[in-house]
Amino acid sequence: MEREEILGRLKQAEMVLVGLGREFDPAGDMGGDAAFAAGRELLQESGARWLLPAWGDYCAGQARAGNKKGMALEKLAGLLSGKNYFVVSVSTSGAVASFPGDGNRLVMPCGNGKMKQCAGGCEGQLRPVTEEDSCILDGFFRELWLGHFPSGGAPELRKCEVCGKPLILNNVYADVYDESGYLPGWRRYTKWLQGTLNRELFVLELGVDLEFPSVVRWPFEKVAIYNRKAFLCRINEKLYQLPEELSSKGCGISKNAIDWLSQL
Numbered sequence: 001m002e003r004e005e006i007l008g009r010l011k012q013a014e015m016v017l018v019g020l021g022r023e024f025d026p027a028g029d030m031g032g033d034a035a036f037a038a039g040r041e042l043l044q045e046s047g048a049r050w051l052l053p054a055w056g057d058y059c060a061g062q063a064r065a066g067n068k069k070g071m072a073l074e075k076l077a078g079l080l081s082g083k084n085y086f087v088v089s090v091s092t093s094g095a096v097a098s099f100p101g102d103g104n105r106l107v108m109p110c111g112n113g114k115m116k117q118c119a120g121g122c123e124g125q126l127r128p129v130t131e132e133d134s135c136i137l138d139g140f141f142r143e144l145w146l147g148h149f150p151s152g153g154a155p156e157l158r159k160c161e162v163c164g165k166p167l168i169l170n171n172v173y174a175d176v177y178d179e180s181g182y183l184p185g186w187r188r189y190t191k192w193l194q195g196t197l198n199r200e201l202f203v204l205e206l207g208v209d210l211e212f213p214s215v216v217r218w219p220f221e222k223v224a225i226y227n228r229k230a231f232l233c234r235i236n237e238k239l240y241q242l243p244e245e246l247s248s249k250g251c252g253i254s255k256n257a258i259d260w261l262s263q264l
Protein backbone atom coordinates (compact mmCIF):
# COMPACT_ATOMS: atom_id res chain seq x y z
CA MET A 1 0.00 0.00 0.00
CA GLU A 2 1.25 3.44 -0.90
CA ARG A 3 2.13 6.00 1.74
CA GLU A 4 -0.49 8.45 0.37
CA GLU A 5 -3.24 5.90 0.74
CA ILE A 6 -2.18 5.11 4.30
CA LEU A 7 -2.12 8.78 5.27
CA GLY A 8 -5.49 9.30 3.57
CA ARG A 9 -7.03 6.51 5.61
CA LEU A 10 -5.53 7.89 8.80
CA LYS A 11 -6.88 11.39 8.10
CA GLN A 12 -10.37 10.05 7.44
CA ALA A 13 -10.52 7.83 10.51
CA GLU A 14 -12.55 9.01 13.51
CA MET A 15 -10.05 7.61 15.99
CA VAL A 16 -6.37 6.66 15.79
CA LEU A 17 -4.62 4.14 18.02
CA VAL A 18 -0.82 4.26 17.91
CA GLY A 19 1.67 1.73 19.26
CA LEU A 20 5.37 2.59 19.67
CA GLY A 21 7.98 -0.12 20.02
CA ARG A 22 11.63 -0.70 20.54
CA GLU A 23 12.62 0.97 17.30
CA PHE A 24 12.15 4.12 19.42
CA ASP A 25 14.64 2.93 22.06
CA PRO A 26 18.12 4.42 21.88
CA ALA A 27 19.33 0.81 21.84
CA GLY A 28 17.89 0.47 18.36
CA ASP A 29 20.46 2.95 17.05
CA MET A 30 23.36 1.65 18.94
CA GLY A 31 23.27 -2.11 18.79
CA GLY A 32 26.84 -1.99 17.60
CA ASP A 33 27.99 0.82 19.82
CA ALA A 34 30.66 -0.73 22.01
CA ALA A 35 30.35 1.65 24.99
CA PHE A 36 26.58 1.28 25.09
CA ALA A 37 26.67 -2.52 24.81
CA ALA A 38 29.45 -2.89 27.41
CA GLY A 39 27.60 -0.64 29.86
CA ARG A 40 24.38 -2.55 29.32
CA GLU A 41 26.17 -5.80 30.12
CA LEU A 42 27.70 -4.35 33.29
CA LEU A 43 24.29 -3.11 34.46
CA GLN A 44 22.76 -6.51 33.83
CA GLU A 45 25.53 -8.38 35.63
CA SER A 46 25.41 -6.12 38.65
CA GLY A 47 21.64 -6.38 39.08
CA ALA A 48 21.03 -2.72 38.21
CA ARG A 49 18.77 -3.32 35.23
CA TRP A 50 16.49 -0.51 36.37
CA LEU A 51 19.15 1.83 34.97
CA LEU A 52 18.85 0.45 31.41
CA PRO A 53 16.34 3.04 30.05
CA ALA A 54 18.31 5.96 31.53
CA TRP A 55 21.58 4.45 30.26
CA GLY A 56 20.08 4.31 26.76
CA ASP A 57 19.02 7.96 27.02
CA TYR A 58 22.49 8.96 28.24
CA CYS A 59 24.20 7.11 25.37
CA ALA A 60 21.79 8.59 22.83
CA GLY A 61 22.81 12.02 24.13
CA GLN A 62 26.50 11.13 23.82
CA ALA A 63 26.05 9.79 20.31
CA ARG A 64 23.67 12.60 19.39
CA ALA A 65 21.47 9.85 18.02
CA GLY A 66 18.36 10.91 19.87
CA ASN A 67 17.64 13.75 17.53
CA LYS A 68 16.35 11.67 14.64
CA LYS A 69 13.89 9.98 16.99
CA GLY A 70 12.84 13.28 18.51
CA MET A 71 12.15 14.61 15.02
CA ALA A 72 10.24 11.46 14.05
CA LEU A 73 8.08 11.90 17.17
CA GLU A 74 7.46 15.54 16.19
CA LYS A 75 6.22 14.32 12.81
CA LEU A 76 3.96 11.82 14.53
CA ALA A 77 2.55 14.52 16.82
CA GLY A 78 1.85 16.64 13.71
CA LEU A 79 0.09 13.72 12.05
CA LEU A 80 -2.10 13.20 15.13
CA SER A 81 -2.80 16.86 15.79
CA GLY A 82 -6.56 17.49 15.90
CA LYS A 83 -7.32 13.75 15.89
CA ASN A 84 -8.92 11.71 18.63
CA TYR A 85 -5.94 9.47 19.37
CA PHE A 86 -4.13 7.42 22.01
CA VAL A 87 -0.49 6.30 22.05
CA VAL A 88 0.71 3.16 23.86
CA SER A 89 4.48 2.70 24.07
CA VAL A 90 6.51 -0.37 24.95
CA SER A 91 9.59 1.73 24.37
CA THR A 92 11.07 3.10 27.61
CA SER A 93 12.96 5.90 25.92
CA GLY A 94 13.12 9.43 27.28
CA ALA A 95 12.29 10.77 23.80
CA VAL A 96 8.90 9.02 23.97
CA ALA A 97 8.36 10.16 27.58
CA SER A 98 8.75 13.74 26.25
CA PHE A 99 6.28 13.09 23.40
CA PRO A 100 5.47 16.46 21.87
CA GLY A 101 1.73 15.63 21.54
CA ASP A 102 -0.88 15.48 24.32
CA GLY A 103 0.67 13.78 27.37
CA ASN A 104 -2.79 12.73 28.55
CA ARG A 105 -3.07 10.57 25.44
CA LEU A 106 0.15 8.65 26.07
CA VAL A 107 0.78 5.65 28.29
CA MET A 108 4.13 3.88 28.83
CA PRO A 109 3.33 0.57 30.60
CA CYS A 110 7.02 -0.40 30.74
CA GLY A 111 7.95 2.85 32.48
CA ASN A 112 10.99 4.98 31.64
CA GLY A 113 13.84 6.83 33.33
CA LYS A 114 11.84 9.88 34.46
CA MET A 115 10.19 8.64 37.67
CA LYS A 116 11.54 6.82 40.71
CA GLN A 117 10.07 4.28 43.10
CA CYS A 118 11.05 2.27 46.18
CA ALA A 119 13.30 -0.70 45.31
CA GLY A 120 11.05 -2.83 47.51
CA GLY A 121 7.89 -1.54 45.82
CA CYS A 122 6.40 0.36 48.80
CA GLU A 123 3.26 2.24 47.82
CA GLY A 124 3.21 6.02 47.57
CA GLN A 125 6.93 6.47 46.90
CA LEU A 126 6.63 7.41 43.23
CA ARG A 127 8.15 10.76 42.40
CA PRO A 128 9.80 12.51 39.49
CA VAL A 129 13.56 12.32 39.04
CA THR A 130 14.98 15.61 40.36
CA GLU A 131 17.83 17.67 38.98
CA GLU A 132 19.97 16.39 41.84
CA ASP A 133 19.16 12.79 40.78
CA SER A 134 20.05 13.61 37.17
CA CYS A 135 23.46 14.89 38.29
CA ILE A 136 24.07 11.72 40.29
CA LEU A 137 23.03 9.55 37.34
CA ASP A 138 25.20 11.56 34.93
CA GLY A 139 28.24 11.09 37.16
CA PHE A 140 27.60 7.36 37.33
CA PHE A 141 27.07 7.05 33.58
CA ARG A 142 30.24 9.03 32.81
CA GLU A 143 32.23 6.28 34.52
CA LEU A 144 30.20 3.53 32.93
CA TRP A 145 30.87 5.11 29.53
CA LEU A 146 34.57 4.61 30.24
CA GLY A 147 33.93 0.89 30.58
CA HIS A 148 33.84 0.15 34.31
CA PHE A 149 31.07 -0.19 36.85
CA PRO A 150 31.73 2.59 39.41
CA SER A 151 33.30 1.25 42.60
CA GLY A 152 30.69 3.05 44.73
CA GLY A 153 28.01 0.75 43.33
CA ALA A 154 24.66 1.73 41.83
CA PRO A 155 23.73 5.41 42.21
CA GLU A 156 21.72 6.40 45.30
CA LEU A 157 18.65 8.46 44.55
CA ARG A 158 17.66 8.96 48.21
CA LYS A 159 15.83 6.37 50.29
CA CYS A 160 12.27 5.18 50.65
CA GLU A 161 10.49 6.99 53.50
CA VAL A 162 8.65 3.81 54.46
CA CYS A 163 11.21 0.99 54.47
CA GLY A 164 14.54 2.78 54.00
CA LYS A 165 15.47 0.87 50.85
CA PRO A 166 16.98 2.93 48.04
CA LEU A 167 14.80 4.64 45.47
CA ILE A 168 15.35 3.37 41.92
CA LEU A 169 13.97 4.28 38.52
CA ASN A 170 10.37 3.25 37.86
CA ASN A 171 10.37 0.83 34.94
CA VAL A 172 9.74 -2.79 34.05
CA TYR A 173 13.42 -3.67 34.69
CA ALA A 174 13.05 -2.99 38.43
CA ASP A 175 13.03 -6.22 40.48
CA VAL A 176 9.72 -5.13 41.99
CA TYR A 177 8.07 -2.89 39.40
CA ASP A 178 5.67 -0.34 40.93
CA GLU A 179 2.98 -0.32 38.27
CA SER A 180 1.10 2.57 39.82
CA GLY A 181 3.35 4.85 37.74
CA TYR A 182 1.44 4.09 34.56
CA LEU A 183 -1.93 2.84 35.84
CA PRO A 184 -3.77 6.21 35.70
CA GLY A 185 -2.75 6.50 32.02
CA TRP A 186 -3.72 2.88 31.44
CA ARG A 187 -7.18 3.52 32.84
CA ARG A 188 -7.58 6.52 30.50
CA TYR A 189 -6.47 4.26 27.64
CA THR A 190 -8.88 1.39 28.34
CA LYS A 191 -11.77 3.86 28.67
CA TRP A 192 -10.76 5.47 25.36
CA LEU A 193 -10.52 2.02 23.78
CA GLN A 194 -14.09 1.19 24.81
CA GLY A 195 -15.18 4.23 22.84
CA THR A 196 -13.63 2.89 19.62
CA LEU A 197 -16.33 0.25 19.20
CA ASN A 198 -18.21 0.73 15.91
CA ARG A 199 -16.08 3.78 15.11
CA GLU A 200 -13.75 4.09 12.15
CA LEU A 201 -10.47 3.25 13.85
CA PHE A 202 -7.03 3.49 12.29
CA VAL A 203 -4.46 1.41 14.16
CA LEU A 204 -0.86 2.45 13.51
CA GLU A 205 1.80 0.15 14.93
CA LEU A 206 5.30 1.59 14.70
CA GLY A 207 8.41 -0.48 15.29
CA VAL A 208 6.87 -2.89 17.82
CA ASP A 209 8.64 -6.24 18.10
CA LEU A 210 7.80 -9.36 20.12
CA GLU A 211 9.10 -8.20 23.48
CA PHE A 212 6.05 -7.62 25.73
CA PRO A 213 3.63 -8.69 22.93
CA SER A 214 0.64 -8.59 25.28
CA VAL A 215 0.94 -4.80 25.60
CA VAL A 216 0.66 -3.72 21.95
CA ARG A 217 1.03 -6.37 19.25
CA TRP A 218 -1.57 -8.95 20.27
CA PRO A 219 -4.24 -6.60 21.65
CA PHE A 220 -3.88 -4.27 18.66
CA GLU A 221 -4.45 -7.21 16.29
CA LYS A 222 -7.48 -8.24 18.32
CA VAL A 223 -8.93 -4.73 18.26
CA ALA A 224 -8.44 -4.53 14.49
CA ILE A 225 -10.03 -7.95 13.95
CA TYR A 226 -13.10 -7.37 16.14
CA ASN A 227 -13.83 -3.80 15.11
CA ARG A 228 -15.60 -4.03 11.76
CA LYS A 229 -14.45 -0.54 10.74
CA ALA A 230 -10.83 -0.84 11.84
CA PHE A 231 -7.68 -0.88 9.72
CA LEU A 232 -4.24 -1.85 11.01
CA CYS A 233 -1.02 -0.54 9.51
CA ARG A 234 2.07 -2.29 10.85
CA ILE A 235 5.40 -0.63 10.10
CA ASN A 236 8.44 -2.63 11.16
CA GLU A 237 11.83 -3.30 9.71
CA LYS A 238 11.62 -7.08 10.16
CA LEU A 239 8.38 -8.11 11.91
CA TYR A 240 5.91 -6.42 9.55
CA GLN A 241 3.77 -9.53 8.76
CA LEU A 242 0.04 -9.53 9.59
CA PRO A 243 -2.12 -12.46 10.71
CA GLU A 244 -4.34 -14.04 8.07
CA GLU A 245 -7.53 -12.49 9.52
CA LEU A 246 -6.21 -9.00 8.78
CA SER A 247 -5.16 -9.56 5.17
CA SER A 248 -8.11 -7.52 3.86
CA LYS A 249 -8.14 -4.85 6.58
CA GLY A 250 -4.52 -4.13 7.20
CA CYS A 251 -1.11 -3.64 5.66
CA GLY A 252 2.41 -4.54 6.76
CA ILE A 253 5.27 -2.35 5.65
CA SER A 254 8.84 -3.55 5.84
CA LYS A 255 10.51 -0.35 6.92
CA ASN A 256 12.07 1.10 10.04
CA ALA A 257 9.38 3.17 11.78
CA ILE A 258 11.72 6.09 12.46
CA ASP A 259 12.69 6.27 8.78
CA TRP A 260 9.06 6.03 7.74
CA LEU A 261 8.05 8.93 10.01
CA SER A 262 11.10 10.97 9.05
CA GLN A 263 10.04 10.91 5.42
CA LEU A 264 6.58 12.36 6.14
Ligand SMILES: [Zn+2]
Pocket residue numbers: 118119120121122125160161162163164165
Ligand atom coordinates in the same frame (compact mmCIF):
# COMPACT_ATOMS: atom_id res chain seq x y z
ZN1 LIG B 1 10.13 1.16 50.57
